[in-house]
Amino acid sequence: MSRPIAFYYGAGELDRLSRFDLVVLQADFYSRAELDLLRERGVRTLGYLSLTEDVGPAAPWHRPERNPDWGGAFVHVGDPRWVAHVVDQAVRAMDKGFHGLFLDTLNIEYDYPEDLPHLLLLIAAVREEANPGYLLANRGFGLLPELADLVDGVLFESFSARWVDTEHYAPWPDDVLETHAAVAERLLGLGLDLYALDYADDDELADFACRRAREFGMFCFVSDRVLSRI
Template identity: 65%
Template sequence: MRRPLGEPIAFYYGTNQVDRLATFDRVVLQSDAYSEQDIAALVVRGVRPLGYLSLSEDVGPAAEWQRADRNPDWGGAFVHVGHPGWSDHVLAKVRAMRRLGLRGFFLDTLNIELTFPQDLPHLLTLVAAIRELTYPDYLLANRGFGLLPDLADLVDGVLFESFTSRWVEAGYAPWPPDVLEVHSRYAEMLLGLDIEVYALDYADTPRLAEYARARAARFGMPCFVGTRDLGTLPAR
């Protein structure tokens, strides 16, 4: 018997929380943090685990597809998305993650329209290759607004990360009003597409977390609120 519907989605990059994750319908996790048995334990309890995939940054050892520049926040090397070796590397990772029993993938680092716009067609091709390899698994894209509307034909859902709040030097804070207005217009555009839409926000106080959830709810978006490293789960 399937358990009652739980919270819609969680983003958790820590470990040792199988029981807590089992209270969500869908969870995004780092596949190397969980064993095949852990994944199976989630699936049998009605959870759909999604594995994290970065499509334009590489945190691995030096490789021919890497650019010289790195992400200043997380340290990963930016990549030449169209390099055949990068595509092979990503698809091999997808195959390995599927063998763990994952029920889909979270496609991250899609926002390259301002940094490497020449790679956008290659990025769309890579997403299409993942779609072909994994169908009918669930694909959730993180933002990727520069790839729309074509991206919507290849994925099942889009995540609007940092919809209402963001990291700042002092911790976390709402976006200023002009940015919130821009985000509202993007949300309306996403909701006009034939995909599921979620929000992910960051907060360190109950007040900011509730504000983020309430604002996302006005757009019909389930919202998960976490900390910057997504290493904690909210209290039940």
């Protein structure tokens, strides 16, 4: 029996990935032949796409600030050159054989709220130009309710558990869990596919995350900080 979803940012492992209905992969790590094989096995593949951070070389759309955890440069989302860059990445992923796209780095409502309208337009451009079979948004709660009209599903990353540093994992404190529960209740009313991605290094924490996700209608996948486990 297949499982609903997996996130894997390594390469290969086609047999293990074949156990899932939907898998999120790094677009550059898989060939067309590998994607075709997964499709033949009934697996839908989503290519990773960052919409507000850029890990590439210095570019005119970069802001001076960088993500302190991952090192990518924050961008001016509405810069037409960034829009063209992202749409090109999306089109190339779809041409390569991905079923759809996983839209990451959508949480800019606190740092760059002025870019939220630009981000909605960017998602709409990706939908129109790349024509993905499925769009899965990572969080993006500051874009609701408009986001619900543009995507097919929402992932609640770190819904119940988190990585504290590079080696330690823990459940969220009670007040954060309550806040996340309120957001999850809102998501339930949008008619979208709902998923949770949590981080754990032991069975007890993983079981807690999966049980809690089920309470809110979410399929849960548990991994490590760098998504190297299947």
